[in-house]
Amino acid sequence: MLLRHLQNVRREIALPASKRAGSLALRHVDAGSCNGCEHELAATANPYYDLQRHGLNIVASPRHADVLLVTGQITIRMVDSLRRAYEAMPEPRLVVALGDCATGCTMLGDPRQLAGPLEEILPVDLRIPGCPPAPQKIAEELLGLMRDMAEHSTTRRAFVEEAITPPTRDVEAIDTKGAKHA
Amino acid sequence: MPALKAALVERVTAQDWRAACERHAQAGGRFCGLFASRGSQGLQANCLFARSDQDHVVCAHVSSGAIDTLVDLFAAAGRDEREAHDSYGLRFAGHEPMRPLLDHPVEPEAWTVAVHGHDPYQVAVGPIHAGVIESGHFRFTVVGERILHLDLRMFYKHRGLQTAAEGRPLADGLRYAQRACAACAVTNTVAYAQACESALGLAPDRNLRRARTLLLELERLYNHLNDVSAICAGVGFAPGAMAFAAFKERAQRLNQRLTGHRFLFNTVALAAGTLHIGQGDTRAAREELKTLDEEQRRLWRELQFAGSVQDRLGDVGRLTREDAVRLGAVGPSARAAGVHQDTRSESPRLFYGEFVPATPEYASGDVAARLDIRRVELAHTFAILDELLTISFMPGGVKDLDAPPNGLGVGRVESPRGETVCAVQTDGHTTGRLHLRTGSYANWPAVAHAARENLLPDFPLINKSFELCYACADR
Incomplete structure (x- = not known):
């Protein structure tokens, strides 16, 4: 009955099928939010939005993530953890400022307790405004980001392929180095 | 009352x-x-x-x-x-040792309880958690999988909202109280408004009391639906988690339609009402709530007979009645342990009439009881909302009390997580000191206590059964 109920819910909502253009692994860090952005980000997984069907997944570790989603005003007690999460991510990596606090639109609090705007701490690639941004808005922005990434990645792949096809001379250099170490 | x-x-x-x-x-x-x-x-x-x-x-x-x-x-x-x-x-x-709360010294000895014995070790979790969760650090002392003791290190999200509000006009304080926590935004702002009005010798009129009560119950509705979803997720029961997440979404969309905001932001003003809901809209909202109530009741029966859910809840994270009283636990967590306290029954500044605190049939203080109290309270909330929405809403106001302004006001409001207390020391028409002690603030020690002697992998479930905010405890 529960599953039937969910089936009905899904049928009523009638989400369009996903035109998957790849996937993005997301890691969220709350750097001092009011919990609103967390609620709305979590809501993007509910049956009304179901972001996962597009290949957008929240992953447990920054080491598995393509995107760092940062919420809140950056507190002095969170800034080090935030930096460490970013440093743990493999490259290429993107930073998304989620909500008006992270985008720097709202500064409410004691300046002695805040580390400053996110963009002075990490390079921000995408800003999602809203207080908090509605799940629909978060979904649209993240899907847009994924499309941009897919377009870039075709050109990037060509670039990378070119870069990793080394001239013969370089291969010799590596061999010599290897021999030295051996 | x-x-x-x-x-x-x-x-x-x-x-x-x-x-x-x-x-x-x-x-x-x-x-x-x-x-x-x-x-x-x-x-x-x-x-x-x-x-x-x-x-x-x-x-x-x-x-x-x-x-x-x-x-x-x-x-x-x-x-x-x-x-x-x-x-x-x-x-x-006499408070020895005075362990730091806001300060974050590096050495664990400064802020954890020393545990000696055969083979205990520490497991450190956070401040960044694996899911979409707020930031906070848990330091478990365990033997094998059994939790002996849990030290909480919070205030990672301390933004200094209370000190930032000092010296500003009283009406500005609402923004700071609201920003403390989105999920308790109405509670915090109503508590702040009550504290200010009390300090100024004012009392809300009938319209204002009705409007604030409606907002508070709308807030409780989406929060309780969210908590049920979270407990289902805590035992890995995805269909329940998704179904109740969808209910929560519907409740938040109703908030949007009625007040223009999914979290009911900016709906509380100082000494004035903002809510204007006509007869047509109240009727539509009543219909929507009626359907929502019927559907969630049907699914509750499913949850109650789902063995894979129920078998995981009993005797997990037990908080006895004595411990709940001693530690000052409030709200659904305290009532699930058999404490008959609900600030809605002590709220002459709101519109609850002769409200009687609810306790579950088996007030066993474990996760099962904390899930069941949500069922009972959801029924009450649906009933209160249904009654309130029979009449349209007009912006209310305040009247003078026969009491001189005394420079210090206290507001007490039942949030979805328990009693929130706000004290405001006024300095003319500016805020001298704002102190917000939310239901989450009061309940965190109870979470740490309830986790003792449980298995470490059950902690997420225990934590979700309290479903406290970090934001409104850290402020």
Whole structure:
């Protein structure tokens, strides 16, 4: 009955099928939010939005993530953890400022307790405004980001392929180095 | 229901502080928070008590920088004293060791309880968690998988909202109270407005009381639906988690339609109403809530007969009634342990009539009871909303109480997580000191206590069954 109920819910909502253009692994860090952005980000997984069907997944570790989603005003007690999460991510990596606090639109609090705007701490690639941004808005922005990434990645792949096809001379250099170490 | 009176302030010397507080406890006063403030005469300690007649505040000037501790009288004062120590430098004689709360020293010895014995070790979790969760650090001391002790290190999200509000016009304080926590935005702003109005000698009229009660129950509705979803997720029961997440979404969309915001932001004003809902909209909202109620009731039956859910809930994260009272637990978590306290029954500034606190049939204080109390309270909330929405909503206002402004106001409001207390010291028409002690703040020690002797992998479930905010505890 529960599953039937969910089936009905899904049928009523009638989400369009996903035109998957790849996937993005997301890691969220709350750097001092009011919990609103967390609620709305979590809501993007509910049956009304179901972001996962597009290949957008929240992953447990920054080491598995393509995107760092940062919420809140950056507190002095969170800034080090935030930096460490970013440093743990493999490259290429993107930073998304989620909500008006992270985008720097709202500064409410004691300046002695805040580390400053996110963009002075990490390079921000995408800003999602809203207080908090509605799940629909978060979904649209993240899907847009994924499309941009897919377009870039075709050109990037060509670039990378070119870069990793080394001239013969370089291969010799590596061999010599290897021999030295051996 | 107590009469509508402003809080009674009792000024005592630092020497009489402890005895005065003890007297209130003996007279049946319930400890509701302790905070430090700095006035023209220097450092001041303040302790709040809820008594059946009215709220009482004991204030003492502390010229020497130290005052007697109350932590042996009220275990619930532990975190309050630690916060007053870290943020105002107030020392408490007899509170040993004074572990830091806001300060984050590196050495674990400074802030954890030493555990000795055969083979205990520590597991550190956070501040960044694996899911979409707020930031906070848990330090478990375990043997094998069994939790012996849990130390919480919070205030990672401390934004200094209370100090930032100081010196600003009273009406500005609403923004700071609201920003403390999105999921308790209405509770925090209503508590703040009540505190200010009480300090100014004002009382809300009928329209304003009805409007604020509607907002508070709409907030409870989406929060409780969210909590049920979270508990289902905690036992890995995805269909339940998704179904209740969809209910929560519908409740939030209703908030959007009625007030223009999914979290009901900016709906509470100082000494004035903002809500204007016509007959057509109240009727539509009533219909929507009726359908939602019928559907969620059907699914509750499913949850109650889902063996894979129910088998995971019993005797997990048990909080006894005695511990709940001793630690000052409030809200659904306390009622699930059999504590008959609900601030809605003590709210003359709201529109709850003769409200009676609910407890579940088996007030066993475990995760099962904390899930069941949500079922009971959801039924009450749907009933209250249905009754309120029979008439349209007009912006209300305030009337004068026959009480002179006394410079200190207290507001107490039942949030989805328990009683939230707001104290405001006014300085003319500006905020002298804002102190917000939310239901989450009061309940965190109970979470740490309930986790003891449980298995480490059950902790996420125990935590979700309390479903506390970090934001409104850290502020």
